[in-house]
Amino acid sequence: METLNNTEKSGYGSRLGMICILISGSVGTGNMWRYPRLVCTYGGAFIIATVVGLLLIAIPLCMNENFMGRASRHSAPGAFRDLLGPKFTWMGTFATLCYFMMHCNYTVILAWCVRYTFMSAGGTYFGVEDKMALFNSVASRDVFTGICWVGIVALAWIFASRQSMLEKGAKFIVPAMAVILFIMIGFAATREGGVEGLKYSYSFTAGELVDPNIWLQAITQDFWSLGSGTMLCVTMAKFARKDEDIVVNTKIQGFGDASFAQLATLAVLPCIPGTEFVVPCDTVLLSVGLIPENEVSKSAGVQLDPITKGPIVDNTMETSVPGIFACGNVVHVNDLVDNVSRESEIAGASAAVFSDKGESADKKKVSPGNLVRYVVPQYVNSQVNSDVKMYFRVTEPLKNVTIQAKAGDEVIYKKKKQFVNPGEMEQISVEADKLNAMQNAGITVSVEKNEEA
Numbered sequence: 001m002e003t004l005n006n007t008e009k010s011g012y013g014s015r016l017g018m019i020c021i022l023i024s025g026s027v028g029t030g031n032m033w034r035y036p037r038l039v040c041t042y043g044g045a046f047i048i049a050t051v052v053g054l055l056l057i058a059i060p061l062c063m064n065e066n067f068m069g070r071a072s073r074h075s076a077p078g079a080f081r082d083l084l085g086p087k088f089t090w091m092g093t094f095a096t097l098c099y100f101m102m103h104c105n106y107t108v109i110l111a112w113c114v115r116y117t118f119m120s121a122g123g124t125y126f127g128v129e130d131k132m133a134l135f136n137s138v139a140s141r142d143v144f145t146g147i148c149w150v151g152i153v154a155l156a157w158i159f160a161s162r163q164s165m166l167e168k169g170a171k172f173i174v175p176a177m178a179v180i181l182f183i184m185i186g187f188a189a190t191r192e193g194g195v196e197g198l199k200y201s202y203s204f205t206a207g208e209l210v211d212p213n214i215w216l217q218a219i220t221q222d223f224w225s226l227g228s229g230t231m232l233c234v235t236m237a238k239f240a241r242k243d244e245d246i247v248v249n250t251k252i253q254g255f256g257d258a259s260f261a262q263l264a265t266l267a268v269l270p271c272i273p274g275t276e277f278v279v280p281c282d283t284v285l286l287s288v289g290l291i292p293e294n295e296v297s298k299s300a301g302v303q304l305d306p307i308t309k310g311p312i313v314d315n316t317m318e319t320s321v322p323g324i325f326a327c328g329n330v331v332h333v334n335d336l337v338d339n340v341s342r343e344s345e346i347a348g349a350s351a352a353v354f355s356d357k358g359e360s361a362d363k364k365k366v367s368p369g370n371l372v373r374y375v376v377p378q379y380v381n382s383q384v385n386s387d388v389k390m391y392f393r394v395t396e397p398l399k400n401v402t403i404q405a406k407a408g409d410e411v412i413y414k415k416k417k418q419f420v421n422p423g424e425m426e427q428i429s430v431e432a433d434k435l436n437a438m439q440n441a442g443i444t445v446s447v448e449k450n451e452e453a
Contacts, residue, residue, distance in 0.1 A: 012239055013167055015249070020170035022066075022253040025232050027177065027260045029109065030225035035261040036268040038221060042214050044204035049218030050258065058222035059254040062233050066246045069237030076231035079238075095231040102230070107156070111149035112138055118148075177260065184267035201269045226257050300324055307374040308332040314363050314379035315388045316350035317343055322360045325351045332376050332391070335425045339391070364438070369406075369446025371395050373422070380443060384432045391427045392445055394420045400450045405430055407438035420447060 012018040038046055072079040080092035115138050119125040128134050138145050159166045189198075208214060223229060233253075237246070294304060294311065302311045303320035310331040311319040317327045327343035334340050354360070363379040375392040390405070398420050405413035405428060412434040420426060428445070435443075 012241070013164065015244070017167035017171055018236075018240060018244070019249055019252050019256070020174045021167060021236055022233070022249065023256040023260075024170045024174050025236055026226050026253060026257040027174075028106065028225070030221065031257065031261040032264045032268075034224065035221060036265040038217055039265050040201050040269055042204075042211075042217065043208065044202045045208035045211065045214050046204075046218055046221075047202070047262075048204075048209065049215050050221055050261075053215070053219040053222040054226070054254050054258060057219060058226045058228045059250055061228035062226055062253065063247060063250040065228075065231060065233035066237040066240070066250050069234040070240045070242070070244065070246060072234075073238050075235040075238060079231075079234050092231065092234075095229075099230045099232055107149060107152055110152050111145050114148040114152065115142065115145045118144070174256075178263065181260070181263040181267050185263065188267050188269075198266070198269055201265070225261060226254055294330065297324075297326065297330070302326070305332075305374065305378060308376065312378045313376065315346075315377045315381055315384060316353075316361075317347035317377070318350060318354070318360060323351075323354055323358075325354075332374070334391075339425070339427075342389075362440075364407075364435075364440055365442040366390065367442060367444050368392065369444040371398065371401075371447040371449075372445055375445045380435060382436075382440060384435050387429050387432050388435060389427055389429050390445060391425055393422050393425055394447055395422065397421045398447065398449065402448045402450055403428060403445075404448065405443055405445045407434070407443050408441035410438070410441075412438065412443070416450065 012021070035050075068079045068083060069075075072082040074082060076092035076096045077089050078092070081089040084091075116125060119138075125134075159169055227233065233250075240246070240249075294302070294309065297304065297311050297319070301321055302324060304310065305312050308331065310329075311324075311326040313319055313326055313331055317325045317331070319326050325347040327347040328334065328340040331343070334343075361381040361383065363381055366375050366378055366380055368375045371394050373393045373395050375390055377388075377390065380388055399418065401417055401420055403413075403415050403417055403420075403426065404411055413428050413430045415428065417426075430443075
């Protein structure tokens with residue numbers, strides 16, 4: 001096996017050069033785009049979780065990769081071969097191939113950025129009202145974007161084939177990025193409302209620190225941003241001197257990457273006035289996240305379901321208050337926008353019928369049964385004109401089950417299913433004739449475990 005003592009590598013010109021290469025290899029879209037968005041969504045609790053994940057998971061993994069690169073003097077395939085054995089070479093090859101495919105995507109994104117830079121410098125970007133049409137043009141059918149991509153790939157090849165150029169480039173780019181971000185921070189923080197925007201994004205409550213979703217997003221961010229597990233650090237560390245302090249270098253790499261994410265957050269989140277505009281309209285429909293917000297429903301006296309936190313509705317999407325209809329994520333969290341659209345169509349048509357007739361129909365109760373957390377709709381009209389779709393979630397992951405709906409003691413729907421999961425909404429469609437024949441009997445939707453063969 002090749003070791004440090006018998007393998008010739010040119011080595012980095014300085015420790016600063018190596019650290020700049022490590023940081024520049026980690027900083028990317030995860031820092032500039034994803035991190036600020038998640039801070040805005042989850043606040044200061046997300047920042048704390050990312051620091052903990054960085055210390056306990058991401059940095060140790062990158063540290064291990066840096067040790068592998070320095071010890072083997074090879075990229076991932078050779079490192080796995082020399083340190084773990086020839087039969088593990090495929091693991092390093094697979095990791096390298098995955099990272100190569102990732103960077104094929106990054107070169108395209110970088111081409112967009114360069115194209116936008118030229119457009120901004122030339123004044124052709126500003127004043128364009130339809131930004132989405134502009135993006136579609138830049139991303140799919142702009143000749144100059146293709147030229148930018150070719151130039152980027154050529155530069156990447158030149159820098160990658162000449163280690164000294166790569167090191168010099170990193171020593172220039174990393175400080176330059178920091179200077180640009182500080183300038184952007186100075187501009188953003190002095191805008192009206194900028195400080196208030198940052199206060200909103202960085203505040204948190206103690207309860208948010210135990211939110212599992214925030215921790216999942218934070219750990220994902222650490223992996224996405226620092227590059228733990230991609231084996232890039234193996235390649236970058238193979239040129240390290242044998243007396244290089246890998247532990248300190250990796251910590252600098254990790255917190256350097258995190259620092260750029262924080263700088264990007266400070267540059268992006270402050271409010272910028274003057275971007276508001278007026279849209280004349282008759283009706284406003286708001287879609288603001290997946291958690292039902294029902295202050296309006298409460299003020300109208302609409303009865304809410306304690307499980308879904310949304311209004312209790314019937315198959316026409318009418319609430320407990322006659323003439324008030326609700327649909328979509330205000331009723332319950334939907335997995336698919338198709339379901340939201342379908343509910344909105346039903347609510348709109350039903351509201352039109354109500355405005356004409358001015359009365360509500362008698363209803364039958366729909367209840368969650370065994371292993372079912374909730375069912376929507378919670379009521380069905382005594383007489384229906386079409387089949388009724390019912391949506392529900394189970395209480396736990398299950399295999400080999402039977403989904404059934406009963407009206408009293410009579411089964412009006414039955415279907416076997418191999419897998420059900422609380423994270424995926426289930427739906428059944430009960431025939432109108434069966435519902436109409438049940439008179440006023442209540443309906444129960446349940447899930448039963450099948451006996452193993």
